[in-house]
Amino acid sequence: MKEQLRRVSPLEFDQDKRSQLMLLVCDEGAISCATFRKLQEDIANSGMRTVLAIPDKQYQKGFRGWAKVQVLSSIADRLEGVMPIDYETARQELGKNWAIIRINGPVTWGEIETITQSETEEAPLHIAETADPFDRTMIDRAKKVVETSNCWQDPAGCVFVKDGEVLIESASTSFNNSNCEGIPINFRELPLNPGERMHFCDSLHAERVGVAEASKRGVSLEESTAYLTKFPCRSCALSLISAGVRTIVFGQDSYGLGEVADLFDTNKIALKRLTS
Structure with missing residues (x-):
């Protein structure tokens, strides 16, 4: 598998670097097999290296938001890194000097929904x-x-x-x-x-x-x-x-x-x- 996408922080980008990058703000719900190619094309057609901003609660290793971003990075060569951020930071970044800011649909900052395994051990199945x-x-x-x-x-x-x-x-x-x-x-x-x-x-x-x-x-x-x-x-x-x-x-x-x-x-x- 392609090396894991680099995790970045807003502090890494000064005004000059921001002016050369596209900021793509995206919810994990907007990343699917139906949108992979469109996202890839959007990143490629911008002609710029891209930083993907995603709600920090969605981007935790082991959760589907994290996994989806790895899939996207495997086909989007211009994806520079992923920037998991909270709502207030996102609002601040939208006012910064990024070359292009693109918001891909509604983005929800909230608690991630998880499915947990039952704590009870079941008897082995005999088939x-x-x-x-x-x-x-x-x-x-x-x-x-x-x-x-x-x-x-x-x-x-x-x-x-x-x-x-x-x-x-x-x-x-x-x-x-x-x-x-x-x-x-x-x-x-x-x-x-x-x-x-x-x-x-x-x-x-x-x-x-x-x-x-x-x-x-x-x-x-x-x-x-x-x-x-x-x-x-x-x-x-x-x-x-x-x-x-x-x-x-x-x-x-x-x-x-x-x-x-x-x-x-x-x-x-x-x-x-x-x-x-």
């Missing part, structure tokens, strides 16, 4: 394993479907099967025409705090894409088996339950495992993990 050749073939097929995804890091694939017949194939899909593969960063290298999630993606997970596609085509998924490259999140799990899927075979564990495995059990949906 049946399968080495069935047909199951392996279908998981391999789901992996192949992943290649059609226009999504960025770690897209998923899904194949719905009933009575040995493939009903629907689907992959994680971005609907904002973003070219996520063009972002040269590995999101696994961004050490987010436990429970902190990157709520800025406009894509739909493979399972929900598949359920929607089945509805559009008039294909019933009742009593079908869903073959997934990885365990589904809670939202996708609810979609699969609602669609009438009876069995789920998955290739890899994922963050949803601890959240929704019991939900499948409650709804009498069989879970199987493909053995490696």
Whole structure:
């Protein structure tokens, strides 16, 4: 991954330096896969080195604001540094002699919202394993479907099967025409705090894409088996339950495992993990 973006202070820039830089004031909520390219273009088109000013409460290592800025810096070569500041400092800087001052949408200075893990330790989950050749073939097929995804890091694939017949194939899909593969960063290298999630993606997970596609085509998924490259999140799990899927075979564990495995059990949906 590209070296972490340099953290800077307003005190580093005298009047002469400010006159050669663009100050881009931005809220972490305005940084997403839908805006990355626009922000990159704004920085490039200014023809100037740029300092990104962001609310200090949003820019803490391990939180999504920090992670989003690292992603942006990986594609914006002219980004000089990030300046986490409070509201009063921001107001003062807007009156200073920066060459260009650009405010990207509403910027909120307030407490950051976090998601914390439960303090209770849950009993380990026991999930049946399968080495069935047909199951392996279908998981391999789901992996192949992943290649059609226009999504960025770690897209998923899904194949719905009933009575040995493939009903629907689907992959994680971005609907904002973003070219996520063009972002040269590995999101696994961004050490987010436990429970902190990157709520800025406009894509739909493979399972929900598949359920929607089945509805559009008039294909019933009742009593079908869903073959997934990885365990589904809670939202996708609810979609699969609602669609009438009876069995789920998955290739890899994922963050949803601890959240929704019991939900499948409650709804009498069989879970199987493909053995490696």
